[in-house]
Amino acid sequence: MTEATTAETGAPTGGVRTLLRLEGLALFLGMTFLYAEWEGSWLVYVLLFLVPDLSFAAYLAGPRAGAIVYNVAHAYLAPVVLMTLGFALAEPLVLSIAMIWLAHIGIDRALGYGLKYSKGFGFTHLGRIGKAQEPA
Secondary structure (H helix, E strand, O other): OOHHHHHHHOOOOHHHHHHHHHHHHHHHHHHHHHHHHHOOOHHHHHHHHOHHHHHHHHHHHOHHHHHHHHHHHHOOHHHHHHHHHHHHHOOHHHHHHHHHHHHHHHHHHHOOOOOEEOOEEEEEOOEEOHHHOOOO
């Protein structure tokens, strides 16, 4: 990424970007480990792991709608609320869904797939991805 592009988008670079990606990896590993300790069904894990990516379909309505729906599905807010409710209500399935959802978000962040800007799918809070990516 060039300095001008970095300044325009506010995307992190260097050690900050690496730290954010490592946090994603830690979230993925932590939630997967907790899920294993919770003795959740691995069939449920496999079936639900990619469900947040169904939000890609919203890009059919345009980049603004796509970014909004993708970000709702890939932000920490909803799964953390779900996890809190799962604990409060002692609902194992709710907890399982929250852990799987957070694991999904974690691996996406570790791989560099950040929250999207309405400019297009390739513009994320972790930098540009895909064909739109510029050399670092």
